[in-house]
Amino acid sequence: MRIRSGGVSDVGRVRTNNEDCYRIVPDMGLFVLSDGMGGEAHGEVASALAVETVVKHCLEGENNPALPVFGETQAGWSPRTKRLSSSVHLANKRIFDSAAQHPEQSGMGATLTAIWLVENSLSIAHVGDSRAYILRAGSLQQLTSDHSLVAEQVRRGILTTAQAEESEMQSVLLRALGANPDVEVDAEEQPLFPRDILLLCSDGLTRMVMEPEIAGALQSEPDPGTAAARLVALANERGGADNVTVIIVSAGTESRGWFSWLRRAERKSTNGHGHTGGK
Amino acid sequence: MAKLSLMFEQRLVKEVPVGSRPVSIGRSPDNDLPVDNLAVSNYHARVYFEAGRLVVEDLDSLNGTFVNDMRVERATLHDGDSIWIGKHHIKVDATHDTALPMDYGRKANAPRINETMVLDTKVRRDMLQQAAAMGERTQFAAGRLKVPTIIVLSGKTDQKEYALTNKLTVIGRSSLATVRLKGWFKPVMAAQINQRDDGYYVVAGDKIPTVNGSPINGPVRLNDGDLIEISGVRLNFIFRE
Numbered sequence: 001m002r003i004r005s006g007g008v009s010d011v012g013r014v015r016t017n018n019e020d021c022y023r024i025v026p027d028m029g030l031f032v033l034s035d036g037m038g039g040e041a042h043g044e045v046a047s048a049l050a051v052e053t054v055v056k057h058c059l060e061g062e063n064n065p066a067l068p069v070f071g072e073t074q075a076g077w078s079p080r081t082k083r084l085s086s087s088v089h090l091a092n093k094r095i096f097d098s099a100a101q102h103p104e105q106s107g108m109g110a111t112l113t114a115i116w117l118v119e120n121s122l123s124i125a126h127v128g129d130s131r132a133y134i135l136r137a138g139s140l141q142q143l144t145s146d147h148s149l150v151a152e153q154v155r156r157g158i159l160t161t162a163q164a165e166e167s168e169m170q171s172v173l174l175r176a177l178g179a180n181p182d183v184e185v186d187a188e189e190q191p192l193f194p195r196d197i198l199l200l201c202s203d204g205l206t207r208m209v210m211e212p213e214i215a216g217a218l219q220s221e222p223d224p225g226t227a228a229a230r231l232v233a234l235a236n237e238r239g240g241a242d243n244v245t246v247i248i249v250s251a252g253t254e255s256r257g258w259f260s261w262l263r264r265a266e267r268k269s270t271n272g273h274g275h276t277g278g279k
Numbered sequence: 280m281a282k283l284s285l286m287f288e289q290r291l292v293k294e295v296p297v298g299s300r301p302v303s304i305g306r307s308p309d310n311d312l313p314v315d316n317l318a319v320s321n322y323h324a325r326v327y328f329e330a331g332r333l334v335v336e337d338l339d340s341l342n343g344t345f346v347n348d349m350r351v352e353r354a355t356l357h358d359g360d361s362i363w364i365g366k367h368h369i370k371v372d373a374t375h376d377t378a379l380p381m382d383y384g385r386k387a388n389a390p391r392i393n394e395t396m397v398l399d400t401k402v403r404r405d406m407l408q409q410a411a412a413m414g415e416r417t418q419f420a421a422g423r424l425k426v427p428t429i430i431v432l433s434g435k436t437d438q439k440e441y442a443l444t445n446k447l448t449v450i451g452r453s454s455l456a457t458v459r460l461k462g463w464f465k466p467v468m469a470a471q472i473n474q475r476d477d478g479y480y481v482v483a484g485d486k487i488p489t490v491n492g493s494p495i496n497g498p499v500r501l502n503d504g505d506l507i508e509i510s511g512v513r514l515n516f517i518f519r520e
Contacts (some may be wrong), residue, residue, distance in 0.1 A: 037395040109397055120455060129395075134447070139498060140449065141473045149398070154476040157331030161477060162357050171395045176429040179397040190447055191455035193468060 001120060001194065002252030003029060005223025008232045012204055013240030019043030020202045020245040021051045030058055031247050035130050037176070046110040049098065050091040050177055054114055055088035055158030065234040070118035071185060078189060081123040085115050085187035088125045092185075095178030109178035113144060113200050117192060123178065125187045128176050131206060133214065134190075135197040140215040143198075145186060147175035164194070170207070196251045197224075201231075207234040213272030224248035281333050282372040283362075285312050292367070301327035305338075318342050318365035322388060326356070326369075326394070329502075332476055333373055335362055425518035427501075428480050430470070434512030435461035441464060442481065442519070448472040450509060451484060461509060469510045472501070486510055 005026060011018040019036035021044070034050040036043030061067045061083040071089030073082045088121060099105040102194075111128025124132055124143055132143040145151060149172040150164040159167065175183060197218050205214070207229060217234070221227035228246040235244040281297040295302055295311050303310045305323040306430040314323070327334060333356040337344035345363035346354045356362070358373040372455070427443040437459040450458040451468040460469060468484040480498040487494050488509040490501070501507075507514040 020351045035395075037397075062336075136447070136449075137468055137469060137482075137484045139471065139473075141471075141482070142475070143446065145476065151476055154331075157477075160332045160355065160357070162355075173395060173397045188446070190445070191449075193453065193455060258384065 001192070003117060003249060004224050004252070005031065005247065005249040006223065007031075007245070008225070008228040008245040009245040010232045010236065010240070012243050012245065013236050015243055017041060017044060018243045019047055020243040021047035022200070022245050022247055023051045023055050024247060025055060025059075028058065028062065030055065031117075031198075031200060031249055032112070032114040032248050033130055033200040033245055033247055034113075034177075035111045035128065035204075035243070035245070036108065037110065038105065040104070040107035042105045043110070044097050045098070045105065046108040046178055049094050050112050053091040053094050054084075054087040054112065057090050058083055060114065061086070071182070074187075076086075077187065078121065078123065078203070080116050080118060080121070081125075081187055081189050084114055084123045084125040085185050088089040088112055088114065088127060088185045088187075089182065092127070093181070096181055099178055109176040111202070112177055113175075115198060115200065115249070117198075117251075120192045122192045122198075123187070123192045124190070125185055127183055127185055129173055130200065130202050133199040133201075133211075135199070135218045135233070136193060137195075137217060138215075138219065140211055140218070147186075147226065148173050170203075181216070192251055194251060194253050198249040198251075200245075200247040200249075201266040202243060202245045204240070204242035205231060205235050205246055207242060208238040208244070218248065221274070224250050241275040281328075283312065284370040284372065285314065286368050286370060287366065288497045297326055297328065297333060299328070301325045302363075304369070312369065314364055314367050316367065321369070323364055324362070326362070332356075332477070332498075333371065340364075400448060425520055427474075428517050428519040429458060429507075430515040430517060432506075432513040432515050434510075436512060437461065442475070443472060444476045449484070450512075452516075458514075464510075465510050469512075470507070472516075475497070481505075481507055481516075 005024055006024050007024050009020050009022055022033040024031055032051045032054050034047035036047030038046055069082050069086040071086055073085060077144060086274050098246050099108050111130040113126045113130040113132050115132060116123040126144040129146045129148045134141050135142050149169050150159060150167045153159040154161055154164050177183060217231050221230055228248045232244050283297060283302060284294045285292040293312060303325045305321050306314060307321040308321040312397045323340040324335055324337050324344045335356055336353045343350045344359055356371045360371040362369040391484055427442040431439050432476040441458055449456040449468055449492050452460050453464040453467045466485045466514045469486045470484040470488040473480050473482055479501045481488055481490055482498045486509060488507050490499050491506050501516045503518045505516045507516060
C-alpha cells in the first residue's frame with residue numbers, strides 16, 4: 001500500500017515556546033508525536049527526549065531483533081507492536097531518570113502517541129492526552145483513549161462527552177511519561193484498510209477544532225501536508241491557546257489495473273448520492 | 280440530581296427530579312409532569328438517564344417534542360436545554376449531577392488549570408475511588424463488565440457470533456473485516472461498529488446500515504438488543520453477561 005504523509009507543528013498564538021515535538025520516519029512507516037510539560041523550557045526537553053528515544057529504539061530493534069523488550073507485552077502482539085510499546089516504556093524511563101539527575105527538570109513530563117505502519121498492519125502505542133484518529137469510509141474515529149481525568153469520568157458514566165469538553169479539569173492527566181519510574185502503556189494493533197487516513201495531534205488541535213471539522217479537512221484536502229497545515233491554521237484562527245501539532249498519514253488504494261479502475265467507477269457513481277457517512 | 284421544571288410562559292408549573300425512573304410527560308394526569316393542553320398527547324414524551332446521559336424520547340406524539348428549536352425523536356439533553364411541548368416548555372437543570380468532589384486539600388488553587396498536570400499516584404487513586412463509588416451509585420459500573428456481542432440472525436457470514444473485543448469492527452467482504460460477509464457482490468466495507476468512551480457506535484461504511492429499521496444518519500450509539508441490518512444481513516447487538 002502506498003503511504004503519503006505530512007506534519008506541521010506550531011507554537012500557537014499565546015505561548016512563547018513550542019513544547020510539542022514530532023518525527024516522521026517514512027522509510028519505516030513510523031510516526032511519533034509528543035507534547036511536553038514542565039516549567040521553564042523543560043517540556044521541550046521531555047518531548048524531544050520522548051520522540052528521539054522511541055524512534056531510536058524502534059530503529060535499533062529493526063536491525064537487532066534480540067534487543068531487549070521493556071515493559072509488559074501481550075502474547076498476541078506482533079514483534080513491531082512489542083517494540084513500539086517497549087520504546088514508550090524506555091522513553092518514560094529516560095525522562096524520569098533525567099529529571100531525577102537534574103533537579104531543575106523536576107516535574108517535567110510528556111505525552112506520547114506513535115503509530116507504526118507496515119503493509120496493512122497498524123501498531124499504536126499511547127500515553128497521555130494527545131490523540132490518534134482514523135478516518136475510515138468518511139467517519140472519524142478516535143483510536144486512542146485520553147488518559148485524562150475527564151475522559152476517565154466519561155468512561156465511568158459520570159460525565160457526558162459534552163460536559164467533559166467544558167470541564168475546567170481537562171488538563172489533569174492520569175498518565176504521562178516521566179511522572180513515575182514505570183508507566184502503563186496502551187498498545188494495540190489494527191488492520192489498515194485502503195483509503196484509511198490517520199491523524200496524530202496534540203491537544204492544541206482538539207481543544208480548538210471540532211471533530212467534524214477535522215473530518216472535513218481530511219476529506220476535502222488530499223495532500224497530507226496541506227491538510228495538516230490547514231488544521232493548524234484553523235486552531236490558530238480560533239485563538240491558538242496552546243502549541244498545536246498535526247501529523248496526517250494517508251493509505252493509498254489497494255491495487256492498480258483495470259479491476260480497481262472498475263471499482264473506482266462504481267465508487268464515483270455511489271458518491272453521487274452524497275453519502276459520506278460523516279456526522 | 281438533574282431537575283426538570285415545567286414552565287408556562289415565564290411561570291413555573293411544576294418541578295420534578297430525574298432519578299433512576301423515567302419521568303413521563305403528557306396530558307393524562309397520571310404523568311409525572313402532566314401538561315394540560317389539547318396540543319399535548321396523553322403520553323407525549325419521557326426523560327431518563329441512559330449511560331450517564333440525560334435523554335428525552337418522544338413517544339410518537341402527534342405534535343412532536345422539540346429540544347431548543349429542533350424537533351427530536353430522541354436527544355441527549357444538556358444543562359440549560361429547553362424541551363418544548365405545545366406551548367409549555369421544560370427547563371433542564373443538570374448542573375448538580377456530575378461534579379466530582381475534589382476536596383483533597385488543593386481547593387484554593389483548583390479552579391482553572393491551564394498548565395497540564397499529572398496526578399500523582401495517591402491523588403489519582405483517591406479520585407478514581409471516588410469516581411468508582413459515584414459510578415456504583417449511579418448504577419453504571421455494573422454494565423461495564425458485559426461483553427458486547429454481535430449475533431447473526433440471518434445472512435451469510437463467516438461466524439454466527441462475534442465478541443467485539445477490538446475498538447474497530449469492520450463488517451464487509453474484505454479479508455481484513457471482523458464480520459466477514461460472504462458473496463461476490465457484497466460490499467468490501469459495508470459498515471463499522473466502533474468503541475468510544477461512552478459506548479459502541481454503528482457507523483456507515485460504503486453502505487448505510489439501519490438500526491431498528493431506520494437508516495442511520497451519522498454514528499448511532501447502540502443499545503442492548505438493537506437490530507442492525509446491512510447488505511442483506513441481520514445482526515443483533517447485545518451485551519452478554
